[in-house]
Amino acid sequence: MIAVAALLSAAMSLAGMTGGSGTPAATGASASAHHGASELQRTYRVVRRCRLVPVKRAGKVVRRRGKVVKRRVCKRVRVPVRVRTTPATPTTPTAPSTVTTAPGTTTSGTTTAPAQPELVVRQFIEAGQLRLTLGVASVPAGTYTVRRKSEGTIQHTLDVRPSGAGVATASFPPLANGEDAQTVVLTAGTWTFRCTVPGHGVMTADLTVTP
Numbered sequence: 183m184i185a186v187a188a189l190l191s192a193a194m195s196l197a198g199m200t201g202g203s204g205t206p207a208a209t210g211a212s213a214s215a216h217h218g219a220s221e222l223q224r225t226y227r228v229v230r231r232c233r234l235v236p237v238k239r240a241g242k243v244v245r246r247r248g249k250v251v252k253r254r255v256c257k258r259v260r261v262p263v264r265v266r267t268t269p270a271t272p273t274t275p276t277a278p279s280t281v282t283t284a285p286g287t288t289t290s291g292t293t294t295a296p297a298q299p300e301l302v303v304r305q306f307i308e309a310g311q312l313r314l315t316l317g318v319a320s321v322p323a324g325t326y327t328v329r330r331k332s333e334g335t336i337q338h339t340l341d342v343r344p345s346g347a348g349v350a351t352a353s354f355p356p357l358a359n360g361e362d363a364q365t366v367v368l369t370a371g372t373w374t375f376r377c378t379v380p381g382h383g384v385m386t387a388d389l390t391v392t393p
Contacts, residue, residue: 222264232256232334254307254334298365301326303340303375305385306333314338314377314385322392323370332357338377338385345372345388 234252237244244251302317330340340354352366356379370393376386 221267223267224262224264226260226262228258229261230256230258230333299324299326300363301328301366301389303328303330303387304333305331305338305340305377307336312377312382312385314375314387316375316387316389318389320390320392321368323368325365325367327363328352328366329361329363330354330357331361332359335359337379338382339379341374341376341378342366343374344369345374 232254235255237251237253299321301321304313304315304317306313328340328342332338335358337356337358339356340352341350342352342354343350352364354362354364368389368391370391373389373391374386375389376383
């Protein structure tokens with residue numbers, strides 16, 4: 183009887199040692215190691231490229247006062263670019279803010295700052311003529327972002343002032359083949375936009391600002 187009891191005790195101990203063991207569940211660390219990683223994608227954008235080439239007549243280069251006459255040739259080309267994209271991550275919704283409109287009354291909602299309007303000014307050469315154009319002919323009075331786009335290899339300035347004023351409200355420095363911007367407060371009346379580079383007097387335009 184003692185031998186049988188010893189055998190049963192040993193069997194139960196062995197079963198307790200092996201029965202509770204198991205294989206731990208696999209984690210998703212390796213599967214998610216690259217989740218959310220950014221990727222490089224190749225795309226194209228169209229750009230305008232210009233260059234000066236000698237003028238030829240009857241196969242000979244044209245010269246004036248000993249200098250080679252050149253003309254500007256422009257064309258649009260596709261340039262490859264690489265854009266890094268990142269998968270969107272979920273965002274936690276925020277509670278709407280509460281704005282007090284009057285004593286004892288509130289209005290629930292999200293407050294956002296109004297977007298500042300933009301006024302585009304282009305400076306370029308068309309058919310051999312200097313040009314300055316405005317995106318619109320008339321705007322209401324207010325604060326605007328004046329965005330100047332200088333196209334081509336010739337430098338231009340931009341002077342912004344009320345018509346007849348002796349001092350400019352905004353002055354843009356010389357710029358070629360680029361763009362910049364300034365914040366300008368436009369009051370009611372007629373405003374003049376012009377290039378102050380000597381010889382560029384034709385580059386001027388008027389803007390009507392209504393009350």
